[in-house]
Amino acid sequence: MRISVIGTGYLGATHAAGMAELGFEVLGVDNNPAKVAALAAGRVPFHEPDLPELLSKHVDDGRLRFGTSLAEAARFADVHFLCVGTPQGPTGAADLSQLYSALAGLVPHLTRNCLIVGKSTVPVGTAEALAEYVDALAPQGISVDLAWNPEFLREGHAVHDTLHPNRLVFGVTTPGAEWALRQVYSEAIAADTPVVITNLPTAELVKVSANAFLATKISFINAMAELCEITGADVTLLADALGHDDRIGRKFLGAGLGYGGGCLPKDVRALIARAGELGVGESVRFLDSVDAINLRRRERVIRETLDLLGGRTRPRVAVLGAAFKPLSDDVRDSPALEVAVRLHAAGVEVTVFDPEANRSASRIAPQLRYAPTATAALLGADVVLHLTEWREFRELDPTVLRSVARGRVIVDARNTLDPEPWQAAGWDFRALGRLVAPREEVGRVDPLLESA
Numbered sequence: 001m002r003i004s005v006i007g008t009g010y011l012g013a014t015h016a017a018g019m020a021e022l023g024f025e026v027l028g029v030d031n032n033p034a035k036v037a038a039l040a041a042g043r044v045p046f047h048e049p050d051l052p053e054l055l056s057k058h059v060d061d062g063r064l065r066f067g068t069s070l071a072e073a074a075r076f077a078d079v080h081f082l083c084v085g086t087p088q089g090p091t092g093a094a095d096l097s098q099l100y101s102a103l104a105g106l107v108p109h110l111t112r113n114c115l116i117v118g119k120s121t122v123p124v125g126t127a128e129a130l131a132e133y134v135d136a137l138a139p140q141g142i143s144v145d146l147a148w149n150p151e152f153l154r155e156g157h158a159v160h161d162t163l164h165p166n167r168l169v170f171g172v173t174t175p176g177a178e179w180a181l182r183q184v185y186s187e188a189i190a191a192d193t194p195v196v197i198t199n200l201p202t203a204e205l206v207k208v209s210a211n212a213f214l215a216t217k218i219s220f221i222n223a224m225a226e227l228c229e230i231t232g233a234d235v236t237l238l239a240d241a242l243g244h245d246d247r248i249g250r251k252f253l254g255a256g257l258g259y260g261g262g263c264l265p266k267d268v269r270a271l272i273a274r275a276g277e278l279g280v281g282e283s284v285r286f287l288d289s290v291d292a293i294n295l296r297r298r299e300r301v302i303r304e305t306l307d308l309l310g311g312r313t314r315p316r317v318a319v320l321g322a323a324f325k326p327l328s329d330d331v332r333d334s335p336a337l338e339v340a341v342r343l344h345a346a347g348v349e350v351t352v353f354d355p356e357a358n359r360s361a362s363r364i365a366p367q368l369r370y371a372p373t374a375t376a377a378l379l380g381a382d383v384v385l386h387l388t389e390w391r392e393f394r395e396l397d398p399t400v401l402r403s404v405a406r407g408r409v410i411v412d413a414r415n416t417l418d419p420e421p422w423q424a425a426g427w428d429f430r431a432l433g434r435l436v437a438p439r440e441e442v443g444r445v446d447p448l449l450e451s452a
């Protein structure tokens with residue numbers, strides 16, 4: 001069985017390398033020649049742990065090739081994976097044009113029966129429309145099946161998630177499509193990965209609803225953080241306590257600056273838009289609040305920073321983090337970068353440091369300053385903002401940094417720094433929805449109780 005992967009962005013490049021690792025001969029196709037040239041030379045044009053090694057391994061052993069020709073893919077493969085982008089269009093709905101143009105380039109060139117498998121995230125109903133489109137384009141006598149197999153990989157863990165998925169969802173309309181997908185994923189299936197066989201609309205909905213659920217969980221805890229802030233409660237301890245109930249679970253209850261990236265924000269909005277088109281907008285009305293709570297976190301940090309800067313002339317802010325999350329250089333809809341850009345627009349001199357995303361951030365926000373280290377970013381800063389929770393920021397030495405910055409205020413917008421060393425070094429440590437009084441005060445035993 002030979003495989004083509006159409007669209008070699010984040011998802012496609014990882015999927016192509018993963019399929020080669022599983023032993024298949026793979027052809028990755030993209031209409032961007034620069035991207036293809038980089039991948040063909042074994043270079044990954046974005047930061048993803050373990051992917052460069054996997055990619056070069058299979059480019060070198062000849063199992064993985066890249067090209068720009070869909071006609072070649074049509075001749076080459078038995079299973080074609082569609083991994084093109086479905087970006088958010090102007091109305092919030094997903095823009096499906098890349099899917100249609102990939103099929104228009106592929107299907108007329110098919111020379112044998114095959115399976116086309118959609119992996120891109122799409123609004124429910126898309127696959128059935130695409131299946132009709134494929135039927136209309138398929139050459140005489142060629143049978144083309146279409147299935148949907150959503151991808152759940154997390155940036156920063158993409159290789160692991162591709163090779164060891166936590167579940168497999170096959171939206172199929174024929175036994176042949178199910179059989180082919182079982183061949184492709186035979187290793188994961190043999191390792192007892194749960195498989196859900198379903199129809200096309202369910203498979204499409206699994207992906208967006210999973211992301212909408214995760215976004216809801218994050219916004220829920222961020223709404224609680226707002227309550228914590230005015231009542232003196234501590235959102236991190238609240239989340240710990242909630243998380244001990246395994247019906248709730250602690251994951252995705254990290255309160256802070258909220259979610260961003262290429263998936264959660266877009267998928268929430270696409271689901272709202274699609275439900276509206278289908279006449280059931282009311283059913284997902286709560287997702288408007290999920291989105292609004294999420295965006296309010298950014299406002300909250302911007303407002304607090306401007307308040308802290310007061311009427312300073314030439315105010316300076318150091319921003320730690322630009323990627324939408326650690327282990328990634330992705331700055332798409334990054335809360336950190338948006339805060340930095342908006343502070344700059346408000347007249348603040350902003351210096352950013354991100355261990356991996358300085359370059360990608362500077363491409364879309366060239367107006368900001370970028371420093372080569374966290375310490376350099378703090379030089380002369382009045383306020384320090386911790387906006388992406390890279391591990392190395394937890395290892396900074398607040399005592400050393402006191403003499404580097406001009407002011408001694410840090411806002412931990414990800415609630416992952418330990419306040420104690422910062423406070424001990426004389427910093428005014430602020431967090432979002434979290435109590436930051438010195439520990440001995442927070443955990444102090446009442447002397448009356450102690451003597452009782």
Ligand code: UDX
Pocket residue numbers: 151152153154155156211214218251252253254255256257258259260261262263264324325
């Ligand atoms: C997400 C889904 O997790 C993945 O299954 C899907 O395939 C693609 O979308 P990803 O975008 O890589 O993956 O990031 P994820 O780890 O889900 O984090 C999304 C955002 O939520 C990040 O900005 C992160 O900082 C934020 N987040 C996450 C929180 O604010 N709090 C949390 O507790 C968890």
